[in-house]
Each structure stands twice: as structure tokens, then as C-alpha cells.
Amino acid sequence: MNLGAHAFFILAAYGIAAVTLAALMIWIALDYRVQQRRVRELEERVRKR
Amino acid sequence: MPLIDYANPHRFQRLAARLIPLLGVVSGTLIVLGLATGWVAPADYQQGEMVKVMYIHVPFAWLSLGGYTVMAISALGTLVWRHPLADVSGKAAAQVGAVFCFLCLVTGALWGRPTWGTYWDWDPRLTSVLVLFLLYLGVLALWRAFDDPLRAGRAAAILALVGFINVPIVKFSVDWWNSIHQGASVSKLGAPTIDPSMLYPLLFSALGFFVLFLVLHMALMRNELLRRRARTLRILRAAEAEQ
Numbered sequence: 001m002n003l004g005a006h007a008f009f010i011l012a013a014y015g016i017a018a019v020t021l022a023a024l025m026i027w028i029a030l031d032y033r034v035q036q037r038r039v040r041e042l043e044e045r046v047r048k049r
Numbered sequence: 050m051p052l053i054d055y056a057n058p059h060r061f062q063r064l065a066a067r068l069i070p071l072l073g074v075v076s077g078t079l080i081v082l083g084l085a086t087g088w089v090a091p092a093d094y095q096q097g098e099m100v101k102v103m104y105i106h107v108p109f110a111w112l113s114l115g116g117y118t119v120m121a122i123s124a125l126g127t128l129v130w131r132h133p134l135a136d137v138s139g140k141a142a143a144q145v146g147a148v149f150c151f152l153c154l155v156t157g158a159l160w161g162r163p164t165w166g167t168y169w170d171w172d173p174r175l176t177s178v179l180v181l182f183l184l185y186l187g188v189l190a191l192w193r194a195f196d197d198p199l200r201a202g203r204a205a206a207i208l209a210l211v212g213f214i215n216v217p218i219v220k221f222s223v224d225w226w227n228s229i230h231q232g233a234s235v236s237k238l239g240a241p242t243i244d245p246s247m248l249y250p251l252l253f254s255a256l257g258f259f260v261l262f263l264v265l266h267m268a269l270m271r272n273e274l275l276r277r278r279a280r281t282l283r284i285l286r287a288a289e290a291e292q
Contacts, residue, residue, distance in 0.1 A: 003098045004092075004098045005163075006098060009102070010099065013102045013156040016155050017105050020148060020152055021152075024148050028268045028269060032271065035279060038275075039278050039282065045286065
């Protein structure tokens with residue numbers, strides 16, 4: 001597909017959007033794992049007492 | 050079960066666990082459909098292929114305003130009804146909304162350079178969207194400024210409500226003042242002034258990003274609820290250790 005003289009601007013817009021949204025999704029998924037593990041560990045410690 | 054019953058942290062967690070993967074697939078499908086049909090749609094007679102940026106820029110712009118509206122409604126829930134999920138929702142909306150607003154500004158600048166000859170202009174629409182982004186950053190900064198999430202939630206809710214005055218300013222800035230930004234073309238009363246070959250891909254893409262917004266909002270709320278649960282457990286342990 002020929003995007004013409006402004007290909008850089010079109011590809012940059014799509015690229016930045018894709019990278020930013022992917023970074024947000026990865027951060028959310030990693031944070032979910034961290035928080036889940038933290039809650040599990042704390043609940044186990046509370047239960048042992 | 051009435052919808053209001055889901056506004057309970059435990060029920061919300063169970064609902065989110067089921068909905069996040071399902072809506073994730075729906076959102077991905079709609080975005081791919083919208084962008085793919087947009088890429089094969091004919092070029093605009095004035096802007097040429099640059100119109101392809103519209104299929105992402107316009108949804109980001111709509112969701113920047115939509116995200117702020119969710120944040121303001123959540124702020125009402127925090128300040129008026131003191132609902133436990135309201136400030137969790139407000140914080141999540143601020144996080145997703147800030148990202149969509151950032152993308153709106155960046156894709157707008159990249160669209161503006163070839164069409165207007167500049168990345169940036171202190172134009173009413175562009176400036177009011179920048180103010181919207183700064184308001185998002187302000188709300189997020191307030192969330193980080195307090196250790197106690199309840200105090201942080203109240204301070205962030207006040208700023209979110211005060212800043213809501215900017216939402217109609219963004220929307221109507223192109224009608225109230227002279228602007229290099231084009232006026233409304235999809236939401237015009239009567240009929241949209243956009244060809245159906247571009248309108249349908251735009252609507253599919255917008256719907257897909259809207260569902261993505263819901264998924265990200267729900268996922269961030271789920272993380273925040275876990276973070277608060279961990280905080281409560283840490284406080285309980287510390288209190289037990291002191292006895």
C-alpha cells in the first residue's frame with residue numbers, strides 16, 4: 001500500500017498508539033500479578049497467627 | 050440481580066474476572082475490523098492518505114472526554130454518596146483517560162503537521178485538550194500525594210469536579226471561537242458530513258476503543274481493590290504486632 005508523501009506521520013501515529021496501549025496493558029497485567037501475590041502472602045501470614 | 054448490586058467490591062471482582070477476557074476479545078475484534086476497513090477505504094479528496102489518522106485520533110479524543118466524564122461522575126459518588134467503589138473507579142478512569150488524552154494530543158500533532166503545517170498551535174481546541182491532559186495529571190498527582198486512599202480520593206474528586214467545566218469548553222471550543230481545528234462532522238445534528246466509506250470504519254474503531262476503555266478501566270479497578278486489600282491486611286498485622 002502506498003501511503004504517499006506523509007507515510008512517516010501515519011505510521012508514527014499508529015506506532016506510538018500501539019506501543020503506548022501495549023505498555024499500559026502489560027503494566028496492568030504485571031501490577032495485577034504483584035498485587036495478587038502480595039494479598040495471598042499477607043492472607044497466609046494472617047491465617048498462621 | 051439489579052445492576053446496583055454489582056457496585057459491591059466482591060461482586061465486582063467476580064464480574065470483572067469474567068468480563069475482562071470476554072470484552073478484551075470483543076474490543077480487539079472491533080478495533081481490527083475498524084482499522085482494517087479504514088486502511089482500505091478511499092483516500093480523502095483533500096487530505097489524501099492522512100485521513101487514516103482519523104480512525105485512531107477521533108476515538109482517542111472522544112474517550113479523553115468520556116474518561117473525564119466517568120471521573121467526574123465517580124467524584125460525585127465519592128463526595129456525595131461515599132460509595133467504596135466510586136474513588137476506585139475515579140482513579141482508574143484518571144489513569145486510562147490520561148493515556149487516551151496523551152494519544153489524542155500526539156496523534157493530533159502528527160496529523161496537524163502535514164495538514165496545517167504545524168505540530169502545535171495555541172488554538173482553542175488544542176489548548177483546551179492540553180488543559181484536559183494537565184487536569185488528568187493533576188488528579189493523578191493528588192492520588193500519589195496522600196498515603197491514605199480515602200483522603201487522596203476526596204482531594205482528587207474535588208479537582209475532578211472543578212475541572213469538569215473544561216469538558217464542554219473542549220467540545221464547543223470550535224463553535225465558540227475561531228479555530229484551525231475542524232468542527233463536528235460525525236455528531237452533527239441532522240446527518241454526519243462524512244462519507245459512509247470512512248464513517249463506518251470510524252464507528253467500528255470508536256466502538257472497539259470504547260470497549261477497550263471499559264476493559265482497562267475494569268482491570269485497573271481490580272488492581273486497586275487488591276492494593277487496598279493488601280494495605281488493610283498490612284495495617285491489621287501491624288495492629289496485631291503492637292498488642
